[in-house]
Amino acid sequence: MELVTVERHERGIARVVMNHAAARNALGEDLRNALLPVFQGLFDDAGTRVIVLASALKDFSVGGDLSRMDTLSDPKNGRRRIASAHKLARVLLAAEKPMIAEVRGHAVGAGAGLVLFCDTIVMGETASIGFPFPRVGLAPDFAIGYTLPKRIGLAKARQALLYSRSYKGAEALNIGLADDIVADDAVAETALQRARELAAFPSLALSLTKRMLELSDDAFAVLDFEATAQPVCFASDDFQEGLAAFREKRKPNFDPSVQ
Template sequence: MGSVDIERHGRGVVRLVMNHPESGNGLGEAFRGMLLPAFEELFHDRACRVIVLASALKNFSVGGDLSRMDTLSDPKAGRERLTSAHRLARVLLAAEKPMVAEVRGHAVGAGAGLALFCDTIVMGESASIGFPFPKVGLAPDFAIAHTLPQRIGLARARQALLYARSYKGPEALAIGLADDVVADAGLEAKALERARELAEFSSHTTALTKRMLTLSDDPEAVLDFEATAQPLCFASEDFREGLAAFREKRKPRFDPDIA
């Protein structure tokens, strides 16, 4: 049946490991029904500061299950499927905790979309991220037309989506689709390294920064949000700790109660 496994690596770093062999971690209804509550639980867990999204299988995620899509020729059924998928997409788009994608093998279609919800993408050198929608007569889904241009720019996203491009690690790194590419054997270690780096920062300011970045296309909205966010930071214990650490020339320790 598969599982979504939670590994805790200390100082608030949590590795969420997808393990649904039947679908290849495909984002069908059954697996989405496992992922959604797992993410929701972690997003509400104060002991979780950073999430590493990983796979126990040879591939990160094969995307949608094409073998079952022939039942969706009825527009109502198709819309219901997308509405269900959008529940997970909206939760991930609104996430205030940073996420690191640990991409091995293929991340294809909606599987690529899953990686794109993450703030940092670490790929193995043999991994690939692909957008095959035109090859099977489909339009992009799972918010990819939003997340991909944000990551690599509209012009490159246009080429990726219109021409069904697939990018191996080095090319993905060159265009900004990946943030790190490492030897396959070092993938998990690198993803955890990046997560631990994020976990050292204030979770409060990280959440505010992530929310601010969702407004990045609208400078007036950014300025308005700054006027709310920065005073909240000034009044926070994290700012007092950060300022004290700066003056004392030491490393700040935010949320010291998290082991």
């Protein structure tokens, strides 16, 4: 069975499903190597508008594959492992298409890191997102030191990472770690509904918005980016469609393939 499959849904929605049952979707080399070309292909595909990331298993991902880490005390092996993980992390950090995480069961360690690359996080009511790095003598990796403070703020990220915290339900929602908490059996449909909402918006505007938000710590960098991004939008077919829809008092259609 393939470790990663892609389901195609309406309006350019792609659902990426991890299924490395033997490792509970641990983000070892096998799963990372399967995910990398899938994401690269979807990011390059003009027909893909929104990506949902999901698991076929009870858990989203149990993090790094500890069963294969006994050789990492050799510095060369440790650096090689991190360099390999960073190939996937860099691709996901540069993603210009909206991504939604569909979280059931455990998403811990690097699995939590994978969730944090997504723009929207939909969690089941019994799901948990955790950061156990100090418990096994490790510092955070997979860009969590960047993505977690971006999502929940530096003070809350400090507590999560230093104290090996795990979050579920209302607490995850309250600190901004999750965007929707729903019944476990409603996670997939809720994530797809959120994807349909995003797919109805213009891809260019969403892409530029994602890039702008990455600059959100620097007001002047945002202003400089606006000066480039907004004229691009003004010249786009999407803007003309949005204006026409506003004047005609109808919903805009930003996807020409949908009539």
